[in-house]
Amino acid sequence: MRTVLFSAPPARWPQYRAPLARALDEAGVAARIVTRTDAPGEVDYIVYAPNGGLRDFTPFSHARAVLSLWAGVETIVTNTTLTQPLCRMVDAGLEEGMVEWVTGHVLRHHLGMDRQILGQNGVWDPVVPPLARDRRVAVLGLGALGRACAQALAALRFDVAGWSRTARALDGVDCQHGAEGLRRVLGRAEIVVLLLPLTAETENLMDAERLGWLPEGAVLINPGRGALIDDAALLAALDSGRLGHATLDVFRTEPLPPAHPFWPHPRVTVTPHIASETRPDTAARVIAENIRRAEAGEPLLFLVDRARGY
16 A cells, blocks of 8 residues: 655645545555655655645655646756656646647637727727738747647648757647747747746746847747746837737746736736646546556656756
8 A cells, every 4th residue: 555645735635635546546556645644754656736835855765756736847846855756747638728728819819809809999890810821820849738739720720830949840830949940930920839848948038139039019928937938028028019919827926916017018918827727637647647657667757857857
C-alpha cells in the first residue's frame, strides 16, 4: 500500500477525492491518499500544486516523484530542496481547454467581433473580415499546448506560423526556430498567441523591440505566462496605436490588482486565468498512470528537465 500526499489548496480536495481514488483503482495501484501527514518519510508520491503551501521537500526522503497538477513549473523547478523527479501536468482536458480558448479568441479578433458586439450603437457598419486563409497567425511555443493550438488554427485554414527554441515540424504550420526565426514569425503576424514556458530565456520575450517587429495593428493573445511580456512596453505599444489589442489571461501578479492599468485600458481584454484549467477527471488519470509507471519501473510521463526549466 503506497501513501500519496495530496498537497494542494484545501478547496481542491473535494474535487479530486473521487476522481483520484477511481483513477488509482483503475490503474491497479493500491494507495491511500492523505492531505496531511506527521510522517513525511513514509510518503511515496506527492500530488502537488504550487499554491498548496508546500515549500520544503527535504522531509519527504522516500518520495519517488512529485506530480504537479499545473502545466507550468517555473515556481518550483528552482527549489533546491526538491531532489525527487518532478513531472508537469499534460492531459487531454487541459489541452482541449486551451485549444478552445485560443481558437475562440483568435476567431474573435479575426472576425472583429468586439466591434459588432460593443461598438454598433445603432450604426450599420458592414466591415467584412478576410477569410481565415488570408489571416496570418503566429503561435510562439510548440510544446504540447502550442502544437495543439497551431494545428487547430491550421485546420480552420488560418495561415499559421509557429516558433520554438529548437526545430519542430508540424503539418500545415510554417515552423521556425532560433533568433532569426522569431523575427520572421513576428514580422508577418497579425495575431500572436504566446504559449511558451517561463524560463530565464523567455522572460520579457515580448519587449519593446520585439513588439516593434509586429505589423502595425497586430493583436497579442497571452494564455501562457504573464512574465513573457514586458508590461510597460505593452502598454506603450497599445497607447501609441502600434498594437491593436491585447487579450491576456495570465499576469505577473494574480489575481490582477484592481488598480492595474490593464483593467480600464480600452485595448486590453482581461480574462481570469481560465484558458486552460486543470480538470480533475482527466488530470487524475495522468497522476495515476505516472504512479503506475513508477511502481513498474517504467519511464515517467512529462518529466521536467531541470536544466531547461520545463
